[in-house]
Structure formats: structure tokens, C-alpha cells
Amino acid sequence: MSLQPQVEDAPEEKSAFFIGTDSKHVSEEEDHHQLLLQKVNALASENYLTEAIYWFSVAMRYGPVRPEQLNSFVDCILRNFKTKAAVPDPLSGHRRDNSGGDVFDCPNCHNFLGEPMTIACGHTYCKRCLYRRLLSKCKLCNEAVRGEEKANVILCGLLDKWFPDELKKSKTVCEVDELCRNKRYQEAVLLATHVIESDPETTEVARLSRAEAYTALKQYRLALADIEFCPGSSSSAECLYRKAMVLHEMGQVDESLQVFLQCLAVDEDFPCAKRQVEKILCDLLSPAGENVKVGLRETTQNASPHLHSKTIVADAQAHPHSPVQRQHQDQVCANSVNHHLDNQEEHWESLERPGLSRAHSLRMHGSSHDEEGLKRVYSAPQLGDQEKGSLLKRKLSSDTEPCVVDSGSSKHKKQVFKQQAAKIKTCRSVPKDLLDPSDLECSLCMRLFYEAVTTPCGHTFCKNCLERCLDHTPQCPLCKESLKEYLACRKYMVTTLLDTLTKQYLSQDYAERTKTHLEETRELSDLMKNVPIFVCTMAYPTVPCPLHVFEPRYRLMIRRCMDTGTRQFGMCINDPQKGFADYGCMLIIRSVHFLPDGRSVVDTVGGKRFRVLSRGVKDGYSTADIEHLEDTKVEDNDELERLQQLHDAVYEQARVWFQNLKIRFHNQILQHFGPMPEREADIQATPNGPACCWWLLAVLPIDPRYQLSVLSMTSLRERLMKIQHILTYLQSIPSN
Incomplete structure (x- = not known):
């Protein structure tokens, strides 16, 4: 079967695209596919969104695209979203500086550290944020986060001693997360509810964990209510992410995409949200499956713009050899996604109307828009078949019944909750009777930590002490875990929190420790x-x-x-x-x-x-x-003139000897010692005399003891005469 080139919308790309099924052209089409994806990323990097969307839809015809390949594309869409929706950064004054907050708060979620974990840059986060991959970069220094660290043993012991009740609650919330990971959602809800009822003033994290469990149980209304009750429901990246996940599970792809983008606008490094946006966009721009086509066609008039474009994509797949349809498909796809972005602000305002909770919004609009919303759910890719669509229709209709009413009392309750939470964050301090300098001692030198460094295995030592141990063996001095990678990186960053606690609560002990260190350093200097x-x-x-x-x-x-x-x-x-x-x-x-x-x-x-x-x-x-x-200087002019003549004669003799060396020896000397130094105008300018003498002494093949005797001389004349005798002897030896 012969291959016929298909003419695309861009004339300069005519010869680049072919459509065919012959196996010998598979590799060629794969190359086209990769080139197209590179072009998409290049256009997205330069912020050419419309063109990037068009060429992405073209690339989809040559092969599937993995969501992780849309990184640059998502960044471009996020930039457009921020520009068109004029989204402010609610944490702009707090994301890179946590100095105004409680030192015992996690820099990411701003809740109690619980089980603290110190990352490679020296900053400390709670176990929950790292284990749930809620950040990809450090909020304080922008360093990449690996997420493989272990709990900081010293800090865990201190927090257990100083704040046992808060640590217990934090561990309980971690148990809720563990239950969710094991898909024991009913038990997770019961445990989270117990935490919330026992202390309703500091339960934002517990509510978010319970919202995750509710979502898995398809109790979306309760999940949204928990999220809305959190103080950071509109400014916290995790709250927005959890809300978007609920909307996505409900099948409201439009709204979930908007909230995912809002989450990334608050925290552009939020990894989970970025992955979800990549998956959604990959699905929106990819050809629809057969089980979705019917639902898409039925809801073309009522569905959102991006779903309308997917209908055209599905229709076009039925006629793959129609270039007009393909061009129309690609252009409509590009226009619809841009139109979708142009209306982000309007959609967001309708979604987050002031004074209206998400649950209440669903209640108000459920009766008049149930059919359209359910069609949108029914046409969503993950709910393609009709049985699943009608099942979710019944589920959603029950979930949108009024239960949480945004009354004045609930507003007042939420406001009081926020005020109490803020008050709690400002009053946490270490009890004086529990302060003990021995709790902050290095286990190697048995002194107060100085430049405390935490290893990936969670143990902490003075920086100098740890380095001395690693000089002998690349293992942790306490647990013997291998630290080969840690040693190879050599990024021994000071644990900021321990350093702060030592200076703040043990200032006098720290001053004495610093004085001792400076005295030792001065002695070494x-x-x-x-x-x-x-x-x-x-x-x-x-x-x-x-x-x-x-x-x-x-x-x-x-x-x-x-x-x-x-x-x-x-x-x-x-x-x-x-x-x-x-x-x-x-x-x-x-x-x-x-x-x-x-x-x-x-x-x-x-x-x-x-x-x-x-x-x-x-x-x-x-x-x-x-x-x-230092060399003894010659003051007499006549003697100095004779010394200069001796120097010039030795220099010329050395130059001739060096030039006459065999090429192999000549090159070895050049490689190890460099070229012979230039003749100096003032031979007494430095305390060590002319540099050529030392260069010759280094390269001449003589016994080290003889070299040592010349090194110890303080008379330039004697040194020159010694070198002259050596050169004369070497030149008298016949070359083989």
C-alpha cells in the first residue's frame, strides 16, 4: 500500500506528516510523534498556548501521549490561568519565610510538626506532608525534596517530651491516613471523627483526612462540608486539591480542573495537583473511547466547551482519512480549550460565590441544573458506560440534598474556629522546667550541638564530628546505615530548627559552646x-x-x-x-x-x-x-652584578638542557610542572628568589635529600651554583 502525504494546516510542515499502516513506516511515524511533542513543549515554553494545543492534537494521531509528557504544557496553561483569572497568591508573604510563625509548625501545612523529618537542605517538615507528597520543593529554600528521609530522632524525642498531647493527636491523624492508604475508609472516618470531637479547635488536618475517606465512600457532600469548614479552604493548596479531587470523583471535570489550577496558582510546586491536571488535559485532548461517544453526542449542546471538542474528536476518528475533519477537529480543540481558559474567572466566581459553601451551592442549583450536570458526568471519560452514568445520577441526586446550611450561626462558628486556631499558633512555647541541655548534646563529642547536621537515617551530630566519622567509614555512627550517597553529595546542611531551638532556649550554653569553637578555630588558624x-x-x-x-x-x-x-x-x-x-x-x-x-x-x-x-x-x-x-639579600652592587650574570648563565644552560630532552620526558615535565618560568628582571624581588630555580629543582632527576639541602639554603648564589653543577653533570652524560 502506498503512502500519500496529507496536507496539514501549516504549509511549512507539509513533508513531515504521513498517515499509513505499513509496518516499515512505523519507526518514521514514531519519529514524527516525538518531534511533534518536542514542538509542543517548545511552543508551551514560549507561552504560545493556542499553537501548542493545535500541535498537541496533531501529535495524538501518531500515538498516545503519557500525562507526564505534558509538564511544559501544564505550566503554560497555568500561566494563562493566572493571567486571565488574575489569581493572587494568598500565601505570597508566607511561602518563603516562616520566621513569623511558630517554630514548631510545618513550613508547608503550618500545622504542628508531629513526627518531624529533616530533608537534605536542613529544613524540617511533618511526616504527613512528606509521606503524602504534598510538596516537591522546600518552601523555604526551593531545594528539591526526595521524600525518602526518616524521622528526626532528636526532634521526635524533644516534641514528645515538650508537647505530648499535641504529638499524640498528630500521630492519631497519621493513623487515619494509614487507614485510608489501606482502604479501610469506614474506620478512618470513625477515628477522624473522634479526633475532631475531642478537640474541634485544631482539627484542619483531621478534617482533610476525613474528607479523603468520605470521597472514597462516595459521600461527596460530607467531604465538601469538611473541606469548607477548614480555615484555609480558599487559600490552602491542600484544601483546594482535596476539593478538586471530590469534584473530579463526582464527574464534574470542568469544575475540578478549575480548582486544580487554583491549587497550582497558590502553590505551583504542588505535585499531586500537577499530575491530576496532566491526566485531565491528556484525556480532554485525546480521542474518546467507543463507550463514551454516544454520551458525548447526546450532550453536545449542553456540555462544557472542552467536552464539545471531544465530541468532534470522536466523530473525526470515525473518518481518519478526512483531512478537512482533522483540521477542523484540531482547530476547534484549540479554540475550545482557550475559550475554557478565557472563562476561568467567571467559572471560579460562580463556584466560590462569597458567603456560599460548596454544599449549599449544590443544593441551590441541584434542582434547576441536575439534568445538565448529570449529562456532563455521564459524558466524562471515567464514567463512560450508561449503567455507571445512571448509577452516579442516583448517587449525585441524593448527595445534593440540603444538609449543611450556610446559616449565620455556622458562619460565626467558622469565624470563631479560625480565631481560636490563630490564637493557638501564637502561644506554643517550651515549658522551662523541661529544658535540659543534655537533650541537645552530640552523641560523638558529648557537647552541645554546634552546626547540628541530620543524616538521611534521622540521626543528628555536630557537623565536624560527623565528617570525622565519615573520614573512616561511610556509615552512620549510631545505626550503621550506609551513608555513601550522603557522603558523595557532601551537602552537610545545618538542621535549622535545632539550631534555632538551641539559640532560643539555651542561649547561654550556646554562647559558651560558640566561644569554645572559635578558640579551637583560632588555634588551628x-x-x-x-x-x-x-x-x-x-x-x-x-x-x-x-x-x-x-x-x-x-x-x-x-x-x-x-x-x-x-x-x-x-x-x-x-x-x-x-x-x-x-x-x-x-x-x-x-x-x-x-x-x-x-x-x-x-x-x-x-x-x-x-x-x-x-x-x-x-x-x-x-x-x-x-x-x-628568606634569602639573604646582596647589597653590594658589584656582587649583585656578578650574581645576575651567574643567574643568566644558569638560566640559559637550563633552557638548552630542557629543549634537548627526549620528547617523552619533555611532555611529562610540561604535564606535571608546567613550562619553565620566564626570566625575572629582579632576582631578589621575593624572599625565595627566582621561580626558575625551584622549577629546575623539582624537575631535575636528583635524590630528595640533595633537593632538601638546596631547599634549606638562604644564599641565592649557593643555590645557583648547586643547580649549575647538576646541569653540567647531566649534560656530560651521553644520550642513548
Whole structure:
């Protein structure tokens, strides 16, 4: 069968689209499908909504589209929704700054932390928000949330000690969520009702969990009533999401899409809502199933614009080779979705009329619009067959009977509830008689936490203590859980809540702990006393010295050099009797590249020379008190002129030797030490003399002990003469 190109609405794409069933062209059509989806995403990213909708409908003819492929498309629609509906952000002053709230509140849901869980960025959220995937990014720093963390052991113990009653209620709500996950909805309703009746003033989370159970039991009216009773029913992303889910389960796809978008307008990173919008849009723009076509045709005049477009899509599928119908289908689909967005504000206002609860709105409009609403339900994709449609018709008609009346007393009750909830959030504080500094001690150093860091397994340590443990083994010091990934990331972020609690409630103890830390840091910052010594190889001023650091003691040493800001340590060669030689060179750290297993590659360059005065050991690595070495300057002009002539002669001799080296050795030297330094105009400009001398000393093939003797010299003349003798000897050896 021959393939005939089909002419599309866009002339520039003529040769790109083909319709056929021959198997040899399957891969070609798949390529077209992917290219079309890329075009849709590109148009959506640039905010070309109409064009994106058109090309998306074209792409649907070449193959199915997964909801997760609509990410950019959903973002584009959300931007249009915000613009056309002029949706304000109710939490704009609160989403990125929780400093004005209670420190024991979750930054996401603003309820009691309950079982706190610290994420990688150091901020702490309640277990419910993380386990239910209610956020994809941290509300305080925008860092991605993995949701795999475990409860913070220290914080759980503190909250259990300080607020046992609130923690008990929080755990009970988590039990309600667990019952819902196990589909034990009747038990979830009973337990949530018990929580609400025992303390009706602080039960927003319990009501939302009960609303989820009611929705699963198809008691939509009760679910909406619970959601409307919550103080954040119109400003909380979770409340809006739960409301949209109820509407979606009722088959009111129009209204649910609007509320889902409103939820994303409040919190654009709300992952569950975004997935639902992706699914709805994918369904709206995809060809309808056979069991839906009849219902769609019957309700074309009464249904919403996007369902009307789906009817045209269904009809067009019956005649796949009609380009006119396909073009008409694509254009109507694009126009209808845009028309749907243009009317978002009007739909939203009708849905959220001031002073009217959702349940009451259903009651008022149920009698006059039951038939249209049920047809819309009947034509929705998830309720395609007629039996399910009529079943839901009977269910919905019973659910829309008046039960919750938005009377003045209920308004007053809700207002009082909001005031009491706000009052509770401002008065929570730690009882003074329960404050104990030992509750905030590091289990490794047995001192008050300083820069407390929480691992993914939920245990907390001082940052320095944890790093020292990870130098030896990539396991948690307490539970022995593997921390290889944590070590590879090296994002040891301070646990903000613990830091805040320590400063707020143990200010005097924290001040003493800070003073001790600063004294220790100041001691480590002294570059004359107790200087860390790396016992390894010869190092020279101005010469690069790359190091591979893998021993735990030197990992600690390098990290301390970085933390104190000195970025310097001494390098000496080994001495069998003394431990390390009497002379060495300071190395300046230019960069550190950490490897996933904790090792590091350290790029250093030589600094000042020194002489060892005394030796010591600190935490496994050697230290020394030192004094710096400087060349003795020549003051006499005649002597200085002779010194300059000697320098020039040695420099020229070295240049010739380097150029005559075999290409293999020449390249190795260039790779490890770089090119030979340029001739210096003033040979006494620096305390260490010309850089070329140290470069030559590093590259010349001589014994380290001989190199050490030259390093210790403070006379430039003697150093030049030594190098000259070495060069003369090497040049006298015949090359093979």
C-alpha cells in the first residue's frame, strides 16, 4: 500500500506528516510523534498556548501521549490561568519565610510538626506532608525534596517530651491516613471523627483526612462540608486539591480542573495537583473511547466547551482519512480549550460565590441544573458506560440534598474556629522546667550541638564530628546505615530548627559552646604554631603540587585548612628518626575536588619555606612550630652584578638542557610542572628568589635529600651554583 502525504494546516510542515499502516513506516511515524511533542513543549515554553494545543492534537494521531509528557504544557496553561483569572497568591508573604510563625509548625501545612523529618537542605517538615507528597520543593529554600528521609530522632524525642498531647493527636491523624492508604475508609472516618470531637479547635488536618475517606465512600457532600469548614479552604493548596479531587470523583471535570489550577496558582510546586491536571488535559485532548461517544453526542449542546471538542474528536476518528475533519477537529480543540481558559474567572466566581459553601451551592442549583450536570458526568471519560452514568445520577441526586446550611450561626462558628486556631499558633512555647541541655548534646563529642547536621537515617551530630566519622567509614555512627550517597553529595546542611531551638532556649550554653569553637578555630588558624604537616614528598615555592588525599587523618587536616580559611599546610619528606625532615615548604590550596567515596584530589602550589622548631601530633596528623626562611639579600652592587650574570648563565644552560630532552620526558615535565618560568628582571624581588630555580629543582632527576639541602639554603648564589653543577653533570652524560 502506498503512502500519500496529507496536507496539514501549516504549509511549512507539509513533508513531515504521513498517515499509513505499513509496518516499515512505523519507526518514521514514531519519529514524527516525538518531534511533534518536542514542538509542543517548545511552543508551551514560549507561552504560545493556542499553537501548542493545535500541535498537541496533531501529535495524538501518531500515538498516545503519557500525562507526564505534558509538564511544559501544564505550566503554560497555568500561566494563562493566572493571567486571565488574575489569581493572587494568598500565601505570597508566607511561602518563603516562616520566621513569623511558630517554630514548631510545618513550613508547608503550618500545622504542628508531629513526627518531624529533616530533608537534605536542613529544613524540617511533618511526616504527613512528606509521606503524602504534598510538596516537591522546600518552601523555604526551593531545594528539591526526595521524600525518602526518616524521622528526626532528636526532634521526635524533644516534641514528645515538650508537647505530648499535641504529638499524640498528630500521630492519631497519621493513623487515619494509614487507614485510608489501606482502604479501610469506614474506620478512618470513625477515628477522624473522634479526633475532631475531642478537640474541634485544631482539627484542619483531621478534617482533610476525613474528607479523603468520605470521597472514597462516595459521600461527596460530607467531604465538601469538611473541606469548607477548614480555615484555609480558599487559600490552602491542600484544601483546594482535596476539593478538586471530590469534584473530579463526582464527574464534574470542568469544575475540578478549575480548582486544580487554583491549587497550582497558590502553590505551583504542588505535585499531586500537577499530575491530576496532566491526566485531565491528556484525556480532554485525546480521542474518546467507543463507550463514551454516544454520551458525548447526546450532550453536545449542553456540555462544557472542552467536552464539545471531544465530541468532534470522536466523530473525526470515525473518518481518519478526512483531512478537512482533522483540521477542523484540531482547530476547534484549540479554540475550545482557550475559550475554557478565557472563562476561568467567571467559572471560579460562580463556584466560590462569597458567603456560599460548596454544599449549599449544590443544593441551590441541584434542582434547576441536575439534568445538565448529570449529562456532563455521564459524558466524562471515567464514567463512560450508561449503567455507571445512571448509577452516579442516583448517587449525585441524593448527595445534593440540603444538609449543611450556610446559616449565620455556622458562619460565626467558622469565624470563631479560625480565631481560636490563630490564637493557638501564637502561644506554643517550651515549658522551662523541661529544658535540659543534655537533650541537645552530640552523641560523638558529648557537647552541645554546634552546626547540628541530620543524616538521611534521622540521626543528628555536630557537623565536624560527623565528617570525622565519615573520614573512616561511610556509615552512620549510631545505626550503621550506609551513608555513601550522603557522603558523595557532601551537602552537610545545618538542621535549622535545632539550631534555632538551641539559640532560643539555651542561649547561654550556646554562647559558651560558640566561644569554645572559635578558640579551637583560632588555634588551628595560626600558621606559626601547631601548623599541620603533610608527610609525603618534596615541595617547592611557586611549583604546583597535586595531591591525592585518602587517609582519614589527612582528610581531616585538609578540611580544617579549608574551614579555618587559611588554606595552607606544611609539606615535609619523611625522616626515619624524627618522623619528618627539619625543613619543608608551605602549600597553598587552590582547589579541592571531592570524590564520591570521601577521597579528594587537592590542587596546591608551593608557598613559603620553613624550618621546624618543634614537633607534635593532633588528631592523628603531625604538627610543628615553625619559622619561615628568606634569602639573604646582596647589597653590594658589584656582587649583585656578578650574581645576575651567574643567574643568566644558569638560566640559559637550563633552557638548552630542557629543549634537548627526549620528547617523552619533555611532555611529562610540561604535564606535571608546567613550562619553565620566564626570566625575572629582579632576582631578589621575593624572599625565595627566582621561580626558575625551584622549577629546575623539582624537575631535575636528583635524590630528595640533595633537593632538601638546596631547599634549606638562604644564599641565592649557593643555590645557583648547586643547580649549575647538576646541569653540567647531566649534560656530560651521553644520550642513548
